[in-house]
Amino acid sequence: MLSSGAVLTHGSNPNSQEFTLEELQAAVDEASHFGLRVEAHAHSPSGIKNAIRAGVASVEHATMIDDEGIALAKQHGTYLDMDIYDEECIQEDGRNGKMPKDFLDHDRELGQMQRDNFRKAVQAGLKMSFGTDAGVCAYGQNAKQFAWMVKYGMTPMQAIQSATSLAADLLGRSNELGSIKPGKYADVIAVSGDPLENVSVLENVQFVMKDGKVYKQ
Numbered sequence: 001m002l003s004s005g006a007v008l009t010h011g012s013n014p015n016s017q018e019f020t021l022e023e024l025q026a027a028v029d030e031a032s033h034f035g036l037r038v039e040a041h042a043h044s045p046s047g048i049k050n051a052i053r054a055g056v057a058s059v060e061h062a063t064m065i066d067d068e069g070i071a072l073a074k075q076h077g078t079y080l081d082m083d084i085y086d087e088e089c090i091q092e093d094g095r096n097g098k099m100p101k102d103f104l105d106h107d108r109e110l111g112q113m114q115r116d117n118f119r120k121a122v123q124a125g126l127k128m129s130f131g132t133d134a135g136v137c138a139y140g141q142n143a144k145q146f147a148w149m150v151k152y153g154m155t156p157m158q159a160i161q162s163a164t165s166l167a168a169d170l171l172g173r174s175n176e177l178g179s180i181k182p183g184k185y186a187d188v189i190a191v192s193g194d195p196l197e198n199v200s201v202l203e204n205v206q207f208v209m210k211d212g213k214v215y216k217q
Helices: 021-032 045-054 067-076 086-095 101-107 110-123 142-151 156-163 165-171 199-203
Strands: 039-042 058-061 079-081 188-191 205-210 213-216
Touching: 021 045, 039 045, 045 058, 045 067, 067 110, 086 101, 086 110, 101 110, 142 156, 142 199, 156 165, 156 199, 188 199
Parallel strands: 039 058, 058 079
Antiparallel strands: 188 205, 205 213
16 A cells, blocks of 8 residues: 555655545555455655554555654554665666666665664664565565664564564464464574574575475575
């Protein structure tokens, strides 16, 4: 659900409001009748706050979240999905001439703002899940975000939990996913090294098991 305009969309403006609070509330209410949760794309402060007030489960990007938005997210228990590694891919594509000028104009100054606000959200103790805005960075690079999450205030364990137990909680599937316990899916990876000492080792996965079946060894 789009609560604000977008960065990587022609003719859009990340500062704009796409839907009213009432429209967002109607979407959340309609989804609830089917047992579904709603996530909202939002960059602007008003878009973020309207989405939280409407009762979304998570806000994607949350780039320009302000102090009031942080307080609201804390009050409502709303997750933030702040894809802070994406800026590296956007700027690299810009340097290589692969990113349209209007997208780069939208993005100017937002990347560092999002990272600074990520740090504020972590310090405020908000619920944070691992989101990558798939498609902005080439597939397979998403693990590089762990190091950036640690750089901007998380402990390695917090970063790992954002992609495991907290992600499962956001999806409402903690009884099946997110941790290694009897009765849950046997989804396991292994790396050479201790990610609590150097979270970047998660960028080089040596072993993959999905639902008890080994796919990489």
